Amino acid sequence: MSFMESTSRQGMAEYxxxxxxxxxxxxxxxxxxxxxxxxxxxxxRCGCFMQAARSLNIKSTQLRKQLAQLEAQLQCSLFxxxxxxxALSRDGLQLQAQLIALARERDLPxxxxxxxxxxxxESILHDILGRDLVSLLRRxxxxxxxxxxxxxxLSLRAISADVVVWLAGTDSPLPGPSFAxxxxxxxxxxxxxxxxxKRYSRVAARPDSLGDLxxxxxxxxxxxxxxxAFGPWNSLVEQRLAGMVQLHSYELMLEMIRCSACIGLLPHxxxxxxxxxxxxxxxxxxxxxRQVWMAVNVDSRNEAGVQGIVELIHNTFNERREWFxx
Numbered sequence: 001m002s003f004m005e006s007t008s009r010q011g012m013a014e015y016x017x018x019x020x021x022x023x024x025x026x027x028x029x030x031x032x033x034x035x036x037x038x039x040x041x042x043x044x045r046c047g048c049f050m051q052a053a054r055s056l057n058i059k060s061t062q063l064r065k066q067l068a069q070l071e072a073q074l075q076c077s078l079f080x081x082x083x084x085x086x087a088l089s090r091d092g093l094q095l096q097a098q099l100i101a102l103a104r105e106r107d108l109p110x111x112x113x114x115x116x117x118x119x120x121x122e123s124i125l126h127d128i129l130g131r132d133l134v135s136l137l138r139r140x141x142x143x144x145x146x147x148x149x150x151x152x153x154l155s156l157r158a159i160s161a162d163v164v165v166w167l168a169g170t171d172s173p174l175p176g177p178s179f180a181x182x183x184x185x186x187x188x189x190x191x192x193x194x195x196x197x198k199r200y201s202r203v204a205a206r207p208d209s210l211g212d213l214x215x216x217x218x219x220x221x222x223x224x225x226x227x228x229a230f231g232p233w234n235s236l237v238e239q240r241l242a243g244m245v246q247l248h249s250y251e252l253m254l255e256m257i258r259c260s261a262c263i264g265l266l267p268h269x270x271x272x273x274x275x276x277x278x279x280x281x282x283x284x285x286x287x288x289x290r291q292v293w294m295a296v297n298v299d300s301r302n303e304a305g306v307q308g309i310v311e312l313i314h315n316t317f318n319e320r321r322e323w324f325x326x
Contacts, residue, residue, distance in 0.1 A: 036070040054141035116305045119148040119161035162300045173293040181295035187317045188324040191268040192288040194280040200261040217243040219262040221253045232284045269323035
């Protein structure tokens with residue numbers, strides 16, 4: 001519905017400006033709040049209030065209030081609704097044309113969004129942060145975010161970013177980024193153990209010793225070969241003369257475990273992330289653990305956008321605290 005018409009009103013808006021109110025271009029729009037102008041123009045361009053709200057980084061309810069305020073100020077209906085969509089009314093089309101013409105006469109300020117560079121260990125990005133980052137983009141279509149996937153210590157040392165989330169040993173965040181960072185914060189401790197898809201292994205037949213693994217294919221993410229903490233698993237893999245697959249893609253490794261009856265080394269939270277997978281505890285006597293660390297670039301740590309990303313990461317790990325405990 002148009003913000004100023006009743007529920008029974010349909011079609012084009014009936015209101016027409018009287019002749020005495022047909023002022024010049026400048027006088028008609030000069031008194032309009034630039035925020036209301038932007039809300040109207042973005043809505044007209046998007047053809048969807050929800051998408052316009054995302055582009056403006058505001059809530060849909062706030063956008064509708066701004067548009068209602070603009071209609072009240074101009075004393076006309078700017079939108080005509082039909083079905084699930086809307087179109088500009090005759091007055092809305094006239095206002096849009098006037099604003100476009102005026103924009104050609106002057107340079108309207110464009111608010112540039114700062115570029116935020118976020119570097120995250122590939123497994124953490126895929127399993128833990130990915131969904132909340134997608135939600136962030138749904139809420140704010142104007143954000144400028146450069147997401148860098150870290151798949152090795154070399155990539156961690158080579159990048160420059162505003163916020164970095166990486167995996168390291170349980171006693172130290174080193175090796176860490178090579179640029180100046182704030183004091184690293186420990187986000188979680190991860191225990192690693194072999195996993196298998198439930199549908200490929202009945203409870204009574206699941207392997208409970210290293211010898212039982214001889215009847216199963218193993219799959220390994222290539223990056224894990226360089227992780228000292230995974231020594232017991234890596235030794236087992238190196239001894240394999242057959243039934244072994246090594247992959248450079250973390251996501252493909254997960255797919256192999258889900259769909260190919262393979263056993264692979266994964267964080268213990270994986271059964272929370274994917275209910276189709278189950279851990280195989282007790283195969284190795286020595287625990288295999290890593291810590292998740294986060295740090296912020298000292299040159300950009302006070303920027304609002306960077307602080308927002310840091311808050312998002314903290315909230316994500318706090319909401320999933322049960323994944324990392326026990």
